[in-house]
Amino acid sequence: MLCPSCGGDDLVWRSAVGFGRVSSRRELPRRDSAPRSAAVVDVAEGVRLRAHVVVAGPTEVRAGAQVRFETFRGDGGTLPVFRLDTALATLPY
Secondary structure, X not given: OOOOOOOOOXXXXXXXXXXXXXXXXXXXXXXXXXOEEEEEEEEOOOOEEEEEEEOOOHHHOOOOOEEEEEEEEEXXXXXXXXXXXXXXXXXXX
């Protein structure tokens, strides 16, 4: 992994509050099940992540929607995901 600004590899782990805003989204069709909603999420600390957003239907995810981080435990292990969170509508970022 490299710094997107300078290309350096001297990176450190930092804690995050777990909240963000959807920058963009795309519905990904799947052959044997319902479509999945993939999104680019701007987290409060200024990092941009590609992530799966857990919702009832993929069309619920819109640019600007507030999301919160959580983990999803499935057959393939534990995955990082975001979930829509209307209670976050007043956050300033």
